[in-house]
Amino acid sequence: xxxxxxxxxxxxxxxxxxxxxxxxxxxxGSAVYLSLTEKYVGYPxxxxxxxxxxxxxxxxxxxxxxxxSAVFTVGSVTVKLMIGLLMALSLHxxxxxxxxxxxILLLPWVVPTVITALAWHWMFDALRGFINVSLETLGLIGxxxxxxxxxxxxxxxxxxxNIWRGFPFFGVSLLAGLQAIPADLYEAAAVDGASATQRFxxxxxxxxxPVIFVTTLIxxxxxxxxxxxxxxxxxxxxxxxxxxxxxxxxxxxxxxxRWGRAVAVSMYLMPLVVVMIVVxxxxxxxxx
Amino acid sequence: xxxxVLAWVSLSVLxxxxxxxxxxxxxxxxxxxxxxxxLTPYYYPRPVTFGNYVxxxxxxxxxxxxxxxxxxxxxxxxxxxxxxxxxxxxxxxxRYPGRRxxxxxxxxxxxxxxxxxxxxLYTILNGLGLANTLWxxxxxxPTFTVPFCTWLLIGxxxxxxxxxxxxxxxxxxxxxxxxxxxVLPLAAPGVLAAGxxxxxxxxxxxxxxxxxxxxxxxxxxxxxxxxxMFGDIFLWGQLMAASVxxxxxxxxxYTYLQRxxxxxxxxxxxxx
Numbered sequence: 001x002x003x004x005x006x007x008x009x010x011x012x013x014x015x016x017x018x019x020x021x022x023x024x025x026x027x028x029g030s031a032v033y034l035s036l037t038e039k040y041v042g043y044p045x046x047x048x049x050x051x052x053x054x055x056x057x058x059x060x061x062x063x064x065x066x067x068x069s070a071v072f073t074v075g076s077v078t079v080k081l082m083i084g085l086l087m088a089l090s091l092h093x094x095x096x097x098x099x100x101x102x103x104i105l106l107l108p109w110v111v112p113t114v115i116t117a118l119a120w121h122w123m124f125d126a127l128r129g130f131i132n133v134s135l136e137t138l139g140l141i142g143x144x145x146x147x148x149x150x151x152x153x154x155x156x157x158x159x160x161x162n163i164w165r166g167f168p169f170f171g172v173s174l175l176a177g178l179q180a181i182p183a184d185l186y187e188a189a190a191v192d193g194a195s196a197t198q199r200f201x202x203x204x205x206x207x208x209x210p211v212i213f214v215t216t217l218i219x220x221x222x223x224x225x226x227x228x229x230x231x232x233x234x235x236x237x238x239x240x241x242x243x244x245x246x247x248x249x250x251x252x253x254x255x256x257x258r259w260g261r262a263v264a265v266s267m268y269l270m271p272l273v274v275v276m277i278v279v280x281x282x283x284x285x286x287x288x
Numbered sequence: 289x290x291x292x293v294l295a296w297v298s299l300s301v302l303x304x305x306x307x308x309x310x311x312x313x314x315x316x317x318x319x320x321x322x323x324x325x326x327l328t329p330y331y332y333p334r335p336v337t338f339g340n341y342v343x344x345x346x347x348x349x350x351x352x353x354x355x356x357x358x359x360x361x362x363x364x365x366x367x368x369x370x371x372x373x374x375x376x377x378x379x380x381x382x383r384y385p386g387r388r389x390x391x392x393x394x395x396x397x398x399x400x401x402x403x404x405x406x407x408x409l410y411t412i413l414n415g416l417g418l419a420n421t422l423w424x425x426x427x428x429x430p431t432f433t434v435p436f437c438t439w440l441l442i443g444x445x446x447x448x449x450x451x452x453x454x455x456x457x458x459x460x461x462x463x464x465x466x467x468x469x470x471v472l473p474l475a476a477p478g479v480l481a482a483g484x485x486x487x488x489x490x491x492x493x494x495x496x497x498x499x500x501x502x503x504x505x506x507x508x509x510x511x512x513x514x515x516x517m518f519g520d521i522f523l524w525g526q527l528m529a530a531s532v533x534x535x536x537x538x539x540x541x542y543t544y545l546q547r548x549x550x551x552x553x554x555x556x557x558x559x560x
Contacts, residue, residue, distance in 0.1 A: 002385070003384055006384035008382065016390075019371060028404065028408070086298050092295075112509075134329075263408070266404050
């Protein structure tokens with residue numbers, strides 16, 4: 001026997017279910033199939049088994065792309081977490097204008113990513129960009145640096161932009177976490193004679209751990225799949241120095257027009273993403 | 289005392305780091321191209337010119353892109369509010385088998401990255417004859433706006449005390465009437481927030497718009513700007529003017545949305 005109103009419950013949730021099945025589950029399923037085919041635009045797919053995956057494994061370009069993705073993601077997320085922690089702790093200390101400052105610091109996270117990437121592209125411009133111009137004014141560099149034109153600095157530049165965009169998300173989430181730590185814990189620790197450092201280590205950090213965990217996972221998923229910043233700033237270049245999985249998927253799919261292969265590229269993310277999503281879903285749907 | 293000084297020092301550094309790109313964006317948009325290209329740097333425009341804005345609105349597809357972006361974002365947010373409101377209420381309040389599984393699915397689906405979806409979605413939309421039309425975006429955008437907004441609204445509906453609708457139903461109102469007459473008016477701020485979130489998510493979207501639309505007349509702002517950028521010369525003045533115009537509406541919306549922001553995804557973690 002169904003509970004009363006179950007029918008209405010199902011009816012209300014039906015549009016969502018249809019959307020999820022048709023526009024998410026079905027495309028994901030067909031992605032798995034497409035990755036097992038050789039599919040050129042305009043031709044029907046031809047089943048080739050694991051050929052795409054096998055060929056990619058041996059492809060030095062693809063290996064470099066995986067490496068780049070790892071560098072981009074680990075570098076960005078680590079620094080975002082550190083700056084976000086600094087932002088949260090500082091905002092928590094600051095009693096004056098906290099909401100206003102938080103609002104301003106949140107701006108990078110709010111601006112359309114393409115605009116962020118455009119503005120930073122211009123900041124990093126070799127000839128007249130703000131960074132070179134001000135470094136020259138300060139006498140720190142003799143001649144302009146082509147930030148986006150050299151492999152090492154280009155990777156650093158896209159990581160910087162990802163950090164700039166993403167640290168407020170950490171800051172705001174961690175601040176909420178800090179505010180949720182009961183004040184009596186600090187008082188008890190102070191009464192027991194704990195120093196500020198000890199209070200941080202034994203009260204603040206353990207209290208923040210769940211938020212840090214969840215925020216880092218969410219950020220890792222989205223950073224790993226970032227497309228906009230790299231595409232707009234470098235198109236994956238110079239050469240393939242900044243190509244990451246998302247931009248490379250796009251290039252194989254829409255420049256080389258090899259869809260089967262392109263989907264296989266993105267599928268390499270699948271196991272990692274699935275694990276992270278499952279862990280997150282368990283954490284966030286726990287009934288309290 | 290020392291801690292507070294340290295806090296303000298680091299906040300000041302962060303404020304400068306956040307502010308500089310905005311400063312450079314706005315001032316560049318107000319410079320002439322001579323000032324932009326000049327070898328002696330212009331740290332601020334002198335004199336200020338609105339030429340870039342005029343050029344952008346007269347000489348490029350920008351007005352067209354604004355119309356496209358607005359139409360798609362409005363359409364997508366309407367669809368989203370409708371679907372998410374019903375689903376959010378159902379998942380937050382009504383008890384039936386499968387409810388928890390569905391709530392988890394909403395979260396899972398929100399986290400599925402577009403990188404995995406864009407090629408198969410394109411083949412599907414192509415098959416439906418929707419590729420290269422704005423309808424493609426109207427169909428595709430709910431794949432990320434609906435999960436996000438439903439998740440937000442589940443939390444929001446849960447925060448409304450159930451007593452009122454229970455009382456209405458004791459008085460003989462049906463579930464649908466209670467939802468419509470009692471819950472929705474109370475939930476209005478949250479529903480508005482969800483709609484505005486959907487609008488900004490759609491307004492900001494780039495990858496699907498880049499892939500699904502080829503026709504220059506149908507481009508949305510981010511894709512149009514990307515085209516403007518990889519022309520022969522970089523028109524930084526116009527590009528920054530466009531960036532300012534695109535950013536302003538989003539920033540205005542977020543001053544309202546700020547307090548809903550964290551509740552969206554990390555709420556469970558903050559509580560737990």
